[in-house]
Amino acid sequence: MALHAAIKGKLISVIGDEDTCVGFLLGGVGEINKNRHPNFMVVDKNTAVSEIEDCFKRFLKRDDIDIILINQNYAELIRHVIDAHTAPIPAVLEIPSKDHPYDASKDSILRRAKGMFNPEDLVGVPRG
Amino acid sequence: MPKNAEVCRLLDILTLDMLDLIQQQVQCKVDIEKHKNEGDILLAKARYIQGVSSVSSSQLPTENSGDFQALTTIAHSADESTGAEKFQIEKHPVSKEAGYVNPVHWFGVLVPRCLQMARDMFDKTLQLVVESANIQNELRNCICGILSLKKVKYDIE
Numbered sequence: 001m002a003l004h005a006a007i008k009g010k011l012i013s014v015i016g017d018e019d020t021c022v023g024f025l026l027g028g029v030g031e032i033n034k035n036r037h038p039n040f041m042v043v044d045k046n047t048a049v050s051e052i053e054d055c056f057k058r059f060l061k062r063d064d065i066d067i068i069l070i071n072q073n074y075a076e077l078i079r080h081v082i083d084a085h086t087a088p089i090p091a092v093l094e095i096p097s098k099d100h101p102y103d104a105s106k107d108s109i110l111r112r113a114k115g116m117f118n119p120e121d122l123v124g125v126p127r128g
Numbered sequence: 129m130p131k132n133a134e135v136c137r138l139l140d141i142l143t144l145d146m147l148d149l150i151q152q153q154v155q156c157k158v159d160i161e162k163h164k165n166e167g168d169i170l171l172a173k174a175r176y177i178q179g180v181s182s183v184s185s186s187q188l189p190t191e192n193s194g195d196f197q198a199l200t201t202i203a204h205s206a207d208e209s210t211g212a213e214k215f216q217i218e219k220h221p222v223s224k225e226a227g228y229v230n231p232v233h234w235f236g237v238l239v240p241r242c243l244q245m246a247r248d249m250f251d252k253t254l255q256l257v258v259e260s261a262n263i264q265n266e267l268r269n270c271i272c273g274i275l276s277l278k279k280v281k282y283d284i285e
Binding site (some may be wrong): 088 | 157165189193195243271
């Protein structure tokens with residue numbers, strides 16, 4: 001059993017609306033471990049922002065999770081926590097949901113990349 | 129100490145790499161959206177056939193259900209060209225003894241074809257998700273590289 005645990009791959013966790021969670025769990029990412037902790041959270045209109053934030057922080061602390069999938073509209077609610085996470089693992093991926101199409105301008109990593117283009121750096125040395 | 133011109137040349141290369149990675153990442157996210165939308169439509173079709181509440185989050189296991197293992201997990205491998213770590217999808221066969229259950233069975237024994245097609249579509253989406261995670265990590269490394277080179281450049285100046 002110890003050997004099995006050692007070679008076992010890491011998990012993909014999901015924080016999303018009903019369709020996102022049902023879909024990705026159908027794809028086989030869902031797991032409930034021995035401590036009865038699931039790696040997914042279904043968010044509905046009654047879910048408080050603090051619950052999403054707590055769940056996200058819990059997933060960040062788990063060492064068996066490599067990728068956290070979160071609907072971009074829910075990522076917007078906890079943007080400060082997502083922006084504060086700079087470690088490569090777990091990788092936080094913002095995905096679109098049924099009602100909210102993907103918006104690249106809101107994506108954390110793409111905003112960081114955009115921030116690299118400092119106008120002062122783009123000013124070239126005068127020629128001639 | 130590296131010369132300013134050499135640092136600027138490296139910065140140019142990394143900046144172009146970053147632009148390329150941004151383009152790849154946006155394209156990957158658009159593909160994820162396309163596949164996910166198709167999966168959502170197939171889920172809606174399954175609901176139409178089976179009933180609204182038969183394909184919903186109420187069928188998903190909860191903390192009170194028994195424990196089970198994920199059929200799809202992530203493995204790490206080193207990229208041959210860059211040496212950076214890459215994610216790879218790992219599939220496990222269904223085996224009740226080992227705790228690998230078939231998720232389709234949460235929604236009934238005789239499920240409509242659309243639900244199986246939805247599963248296949250989300251399976252493809254997961255492959256794109258892993259590809260996107262790899263691009264994101266490359267992009268992160270690229271940003272770190274640019275930041276450290278900029279620091280070197282300002283130190284030289």
